[in-house]
Amino acid sequence: MKQLWWKEAVFYEIYVRSFMDSTGDGIGDLKGIISKLDYLKDLGIDVIWISPMYRSPNCDNGYDISDYRDILPEFGTLDDFYDLLKQVHVRDMKLIIDLVINHTSDLHPWFIESRSCRNNSKRNFYIWKQGIKNKEPNNWKGIFGGSVWEYDRNTKEYYFHLFSKNQPDLNWENGKMREEIYDMINWWLERGVDGFRIDAISHIKKDVLDKKMPYVKGERYVDAFERYTNVQGIFYYLKELKEKALNKYDIVTVGEANGVTVEQAPLWVNEKDGIFNMIFQFELLDLFESQSYHKISILDIKRILSKWQKVLENKGWNALFIENHDVPRIVSILGDNEYLRESATCIAAMYFMMKGTPFIYQGQEIGMTNIKLEDIEEYNDIKSKEFYCTKIKEGVPKEKVMKILGLSSRDNARSPMQWNDKKNAGFTTGIPWFSVNENYKKINVENQLKDSKSILNFYKKMISIRRENKVFIYGNYKMILKDHMSIFAYTRTFKGEKAIVICNLSVVNALYRYDTIKLNYSNFLLGNYPIDKEKYATEFVLKPYETRIYKLNCLEEDSVWKKNM
Structure with missing residues (x-):
């Protein structure tokens, strides 16, 4: 496979509203991001992804866009955005923006026209349908719950929305609408953005709208996920999107591909003719979401991540992530408050050193936790x-x-970034738009910068190790100790080098035993506990949430083994 800049990069997601406020109005903004660029550069970040900064009524915190070519005044101006882009590039970093093209706000001019009358030229920019016997056109349930249909009294028809009723879905069957979208994308590319994270892209094609789902007793609307997710025919639009917009520049693209299975993934991201460079898969997120109802199995985590590694090997490329703006904090899912530093660093090593491009979500690098409301x-x-x-x-x-x-709740990931132990965690001098986590006096950037053993400094070392050792970027992945209930361990192999990543994802000691390779301190790269500096070993006890990363030459591995028999 090709060695490309975006494969070697480390990405960092910024949720603009919660990152840094420069004006004192309690809302994060573009100038606030600029003020923290040196922090991100020092962390080792190569690419910054910012959540939607477009003009929006904020029904869904910016994912309901009313103007694709302007900035939400709370966040700043277009000139502020251009300055941000310039300042990012001056620091040899890149900037990608969120591209929301499954739906708009109901206050977007297109939709205002569309709902004005049935024969308006933009009527079919959206999906309209007559009801059946004073009921919705079908019984499909939306992603946010309730019906996917909303009745419009003015034109006496229903419009389709997968998310909130304030987020009507665009009609990708309409060629004129698609051309407007491509023109908008190219407008941003001409201004120098380095790529896109494409929101909800697996939903742009809908199944035949007359189809009903089998009713479930007691429910008026029924889960119809497969009717509007990765539906047959979607690739016609995806290929056109690539041809008319995304392929024109040397950019990076990451698709949010809910419902795309691991078996389907190569079609989306294969290096020869895939649509995007990477996709965010939801199989692991679905597992994390289930923790609201039952305990997560470490074996399931190993199975899911390993499956995605093997299926895409030498075909496509993984986007590696464990947090984003839509999911709870990982240390509150897999970690432990008593072992906060150890669990945050262990989980980090678990995913970060796999084959793919790692993404960090703001605050993840200091171990921010769920908020108590x-x-x-x-x-x-x-x-x-x-x-x-x-x-x-x-x-x-x-x-x-x-x-x-x-x-x-998604709000767990959206509390303000914790910069220091001063008022409002240093996020704002005003009243924060959303509650600051009460643990900010202990968990914050300033404290961790001073502590050589902190989660933040572990991330810095980990990023540096990945950058300096291509085995962690391009090396083949192999899971070991497949059936161990608490240890997640794997090897990476590339051009005569081998690396081993070992993670005990539990609150109790765990015995590591792997007879094939003897490990020694001279091969040790990184860990979150002190280790024995003398012994070669094929087995040792891992402490709660202990992680170890080793690297050795494959020839050295053989000689080390024979020498110590």
Whole structure:
């Protein structure tokens, strides 16, 4: 496979609203990002991905766009964006932006025209359909719950929305609409952006809308995920998107591909004629989401990650991630408060050293945790609020619903970045738009910069090791100790070099035993506990959440083994 810049890069996602406020209005902004670019450069970041910064009424925190070619005033101006882009490039980093093209805001000029009358020229920019016997056109349930249809009294038809009713889906069957989208994408590329993370892209093609789903007793709307996810025919639009926009520049593209299975993934990202450079897979996220209801199995984590590694090997490229703006904090899912540093660093090593391009979400590098909220009124996320209302109507006790949200709400990832132990964690001098996590006095950037053993400094070392050793970038992956209940270990092999990554993902000691390779301190690169500096070993006890990374020459491995028999 080709050795390319974006494969060797480390990406960092910024949720603009929560990263850094430069004005004191309590909302993160573009100038706030500029003020922290040196921090990101020092961390070792190569590419910054920012969440939607476009003009928006903020029904879904910027993922409901009312103007693709302007900036939300709370975040700044177009000139501020151009300055951000310039400052990123001056530091030899790159900037990619979120591309939301499955839907717009209901306040986008296209939709305002579309709903004005049935014969408007932009009517078919969106999906409209007549109801059946005073009911919705079908019984499909949306991703945020409830019907995918919303009735419009003015034109007496229903429009389609997978997410909120304020986020009507674009009609990708309409060629004129697609041309407008391609023109907008090229407009941003002409201004120098280095690529896109493409939101909800697996949903742009819908199945025949007359199809109903089999009813479930007691439910009015039924899960219809397969009817609007990776539907047959989607590649016609994806290939056109690539040809008319994405292929024109040396950029990086990452598709959010909910519902795309590991078996289908090579079609999306194969190096010869795939659509995107990488996709974000949801199989692991679905497993994490299930932790609201039952304990996650380490064996399942190993199985899922290893499967994606092997299927894409020598075909496509993995996007490696464990956090983003839509999922809870990883240390609150897989980690442990008593072993916060150890669990955060162990989980980091687990995913970061696999084959693929690693993504870090803001605050992950200091071990930020889920936020504790006592009442639904404290939540901001529309998905969480709709979940709450639905469950309360179903008769689920409030305490149980709040417990589930405490584990699973998207708001867990959206609390302000914790820069220091001063007021509001150094995020703003004003009143924060959303609650700051109460643990900011202990967990913050400033404290961890001073501590050589901190989570932040572990990330720095880990990034440096990956950059200096191509075995961690291009090396083939092989899981070892497949059936171990708590240890996740694997090897990477590339051009005569071998690396071994060992992670004990549990709160108890675990015996590591692998007779094929003897390990020694001279081969040791990184860990989160002190290790014995003398002994060669094929077995040793790993402490709670202990991780070790070793590297050795394959020829040296043979000689070391024979010498110490």
